[in-house]
Amino acid sequence: MSRVLWAEKYAPRRVSEVVENRKAAERVVEFILNWHPEQRPKALLLWGPAGVGKTASVYAAANELGYDLIEVNASDKRSLEDIQRTVGAASSLSSIVKGGRRVILVDEVDGISGSEDRGGIGGLVEILKKTVYPVILVANDAWDPKLAPIRNYCELVRYNRIRSNVIANHLAKICERERVEADPLALKKIAENARGDLRAAINDLQAVAEGKKAITVEDLNVLSLRDQERGAFDTLKAIFYGKSAQGMVIAVSSSDVDYELLMQWMCENAWQHMSHPKELANAYDALSRADMFLGRIKRRQHWGLLSYAFTLMSAGVSLSRETSKGGAPKYQFPSWVKSMSAAKARRKTLEDIAGKIGEKCHISSREALLSYLPYVKVIIEANPEEGARLAKWLGIDPEVVEELVSKEVAERVRKAMVS
Ligand SMILES: Nc1ncnc2c1ncn2[C@@H]1O[C@H](COP(=O)(O)OP(=O)(O)O)[C@@H](O)[C@H]1O
Ligand SMILES: [Mg+2]
Incomplete structure (x- = not known):
């Protein structure tokens, strides 16, 4: 089921709908309207934090003025080369004569790497030198040293956080x-x-x-996952960009994210920092040993072992990296935790099931959710009749089972439960 994001649905169509940063958006309109190939500086560089209307105001301006907006993916060398061919005077004076009114948007320029010859920052400079169309660049940090070569060609327009x-x-x-x-x-x-x-x-x-x-305010509970996500991002960064093993361990022990969930985060994201199979193998080896310690700790209540687990899951993973570079990863929420939380109603049901498992097995519902529920699902799928017995014992209704498994399986469970 595809779903329309409200952020898209309610994106400003006109510059007058841009809130807080309206002056900046108006500057975009002015710039486009007055643009001339001989002018200096030749481009605008919109910069500021995420989600404040940088990209949206360029779209609003182009829409309002009736310009075609051509968006260039600056991280894609091919895309840059295509643009280099089409923005120059030779190929496009004719289209200006034809009245082609275009704006070129290069979004997230601080995401591109500096080095490649025809792509990257150098490629952008080429575009800025010869463009006969207004070019608007967008970045989070205009003062990133990497952007120095293009800053010379740009008027900077700052966007602020929204109050x-x-x-x-x-x-x-x-x-x-x-x-x-x-x-x-x-x-x-x-x-x-x-x-x-x-x-x-x-x-x-x-x-x-x-x-x-x-x-109401109570409905906001579903957002706690998102806060978890923020906490996990920070901890992962501290682990992967840390300078000392000790710092990495401290990042884990002082994190708001509980360490079992953090393990999942590490498992899901380690690859983003290591491209060599050998590095990854070492990282997962460290994670599996951390997992063994955690299991032992829980079974025998040997909390003294916790520092071994923390060291393995942080420094053990991070220092497995030998030659891979840092990069700027987009951390992903542990995939199965996420798929379980895709719909909040569903999530609520899953939490209810987890609560029931927790009661029966004398564990926390969080632990039930993370470590038991997946197996309950496997059992039901493998053997719906056995699943029905399990569901009865746990006190789960057949309708609820549908949240865990396919309709067909749930139907078999229902039949077995009533018979
Ligand atoms: N200043 C703003 N005025 C109106 N809507 C905004 C503003 N900033 C963000 N939005 C909303 O958030 C969405 C994302 O904004 P966007 O311009 O893509 O952010 P960014 O600054 O990261 O480029 C827009 O589609 C719009 O719905
Ligand atoms: Mg943007």
């Missing part, structure tokens, strides 16, 4: 259009939690409110 009351207002408007009645306090909390990132706030709102008639 939380402005975010809350914006969310209220979206709720109105979605016909969701929202408790202002809930919106205020979402807004504050977003730390100036309007896109994050809209995504949070959608996660909480989609399909509902009303939302």
Whole structure:
């Protein structure tokens, strides 16, 4: 099922709809309208934190002015080369004469690597030298040393974080259009939690409110996963970019994310920091040994072993890297935890099941969710009749089983349960 992101659905269509950074967006319009191939500087560089309307204001401006927007993926060398061929005077004066009104957008320029010859920053400079169209670049940090060669060609336009009351207002408007009645306090909390990132706030709102008639502060619980995610990002960074083994261990022991979930994060993301099979093999070896320690610790309550586990899962993994470079990974939420939380209703049901497993097995529901539920699922799938007995024992309804397994299997479980 595809779903429309509210951040897209309610993206500004006109510059007047850009909140907080409207002046900056108006500068974009002016720049496009007054642009001339002889002018200096030749390009705009929009910069600022994520989710504040940089990309959106370029789209709004082009839409409002009736220009074609050509977006270049700066990390894709091929894409840059294509543009280099088409922006220059020789090939395109004719299209100007034809009245082709175009704007070129190069988004996330700080994501590109500096070195390649025709691509990368050098490729961008070539474009900026010869373009006969207005070019707008977007970056998070305009002062990244890597961007020095292109800064000379650019007028810098700064975008700021969105104040939380402005975010809350914006969310209220979206709720109105979605016909969701929202408790202002809930919106205020979402807004504050977003730390100036309007896109994050809209995504949070959608996660909480989609399909509902009303939302209250209680509904915000589903967002705790997202906060976990932030905490995990920070810990992973501290582990992989740490300078000392000790620092890496401290990052784990002081993390808000519980260490079992952190293990999952490490398993899911280690590859992003290591491209060589041997490095990865060592990393997973360290993780598997950490896992053994954790198992022993839990079974025998040998908490003294915890520091071994922490060392293996942090320094043990991070220092497996020999030659691979740091890079700028996009960490991924542990995949199966994520797929289990894709829909919040479903998640709630899963938590209920986990609670029941927890009661029966004398473990926490979190542990049940992470370590037992996957096996319950496997058992039911492998043998629905046995699954029915298990479901009865746990006190799970047949409807709930449907959240775990396919309809066909759930149907067999239901039959077995009533017979
Ligand atoms: N200043 C803003 N005014 C209106 N909507 C915004 C603003 N900033 C962000 N948004 C919303 O968040 C989404 C993402 O914003 P975007 O411009 O892509 O952020 P970035 O600054 O990271 O490029 C937009 O599609 C829009 O819905
Ligand atoms: Mg953007």
